[in-house]
Amino acid sequence: MVRIGSIELNDFPLLLAPMEDVSDPPFRAVCKANGADLMYTEFISSEGLIRDAAKSVQKLDIFDYEHPIGIQLFGSDIETMRSCAEIATRARPDLIDINYGCPVKNVACRGAGAALLQDIPKMVKMTEAVVKATHLPVTVKTRLGWDESTKNIMEVAERLQDIGIQALSVHGRTRVQMYKGTADWTLIGRLKENPRLTIPIFGNGDIDSPQKALEYKNRYGVDGVMIGRASIGYPWIFNEIKHFLRTGEQLAPPTLADRVEVCRKHLDFSVRWKGEITGLLEMRRHYTNYFRGMNHFKPYRMRLVESLSLPEIHDILHEIAEVYGAEEPAAL
Incomplete structure (x- = not known):
């Protein structure tokens, strides 16, 4: 069993990645019905939530059948993120997740998302502020680093665990890579080998088949995998992976x-x-x-x-x- 604070998940849970303009309640509903164990909202702008912007507020909508579910926040200002954690907590999710991985320009170039990989002290202070603002477990999604020369995920993981995060999801690319090339899970595997780290580590990037999920589970020892693009238009991937892990057999594709x-x-x-x-x-x-x-x-x-x-x-x-x-x- 995998635990995130008081949340209990099955062994090797399958997480639905938060995806802007994709992982809204209708999309989450079909993924949940097809085997997703833990889901997240689309990422929510802390600035938008503070301004009570309709689009940001609507993203707080959570339905009973979705639990366990996390609300994901992103922003560049520590105090704003603290306030937004309080607002998000009132929506009654099971956890609060912080996005330190989004690579797109209109997020990263404003000092949010993956941009915080260039300022680890600020990332730590922001995370600590969110942890203190809510009674819910706080988790983080991030990347290996900003670029090939700054793959600082080991330092990030240790420092964020020390100030109270309850789980870490890592996309196996740098910010500079965006979504190009092949995800490198080597450092994700090293996180699991680090005796200092006791929180669940979830791997993300390029999981698009049951065979790959099993291969990466065995090779890198992660506690679970987060699936994003492969689930778009194909929510059946969650149950297909579960069936393959349990039986070694491939489920028939959807008719x-x-x-x-x-x-x-x-x-x-x-x-x-x-x-x-x-x-x-x-x-x-x-x-x-x-x-x-x-x-x-x-x-x-x-x-x-x-x-x-x-x-x-x-x-x-x-x-x-x-x-x-x-x-x-x-x-x-």
Whole structure:
């Protein structure tokens, strides 16, 4: 069993990574239903939360079935992050997570996210302020370092554990790498070998199959893995990994009917939570992923992304199920 403070997780839990504009409640719902053990909100701007910005406040929405779940915060000002930890605690998550890993310019260039990897003393002070501001477990997600010459994750892990974090998730790339190249898990494995570290260490980066999850579990000894991009349009990856770890056998891939049904559930929740227009617009990024690999799918994709009518999109999904269902599995 893996413990994060008072939270008890199964051996080798599978975590859904916080992803901006992706891991909202509708997306989390389909991942939870398909085996995600611990999930996080999209990262929330501390500045936005302090200003009571509608988008930031909405990201605090948590539903009963989602537990255990963490709210992830990012920011560049220590006092603002402390205040936001208090606000986030009132939303009743199971933990508060701090983002020290986001590499995108509009975050890092403002002194937040991965930028704190260039200022470890400030990172420590900010983390300590958040730890003191909440009774909930505080965890951190970060990267190996800013660039190849400053892979300081060992120092970061030790110092953050010393001031009270309860778990650490590490993406196996530097900030400079962004999401390019192959994630390097070597240093993640060394964290697990460090006798000074007693908190759970979760690895993140390039886990896109049950086979790779098992390989990295055995090779690097991590307490669990965090899955991000591989789950977009394919929430089945969580149960597939669990089944493979338990039996050594690969689950059959989702059928076309499965893909249509989960896409439909995701769509309906998106509309209920965001309103019809916004819900339909924001689902557009998911259609290609749900039906990835289907032959001659472009005309259907165009119809799906051009429609602003929920009944019409349901009709298109029904048509996809009928047209491609007769060809399965060749259509996938």
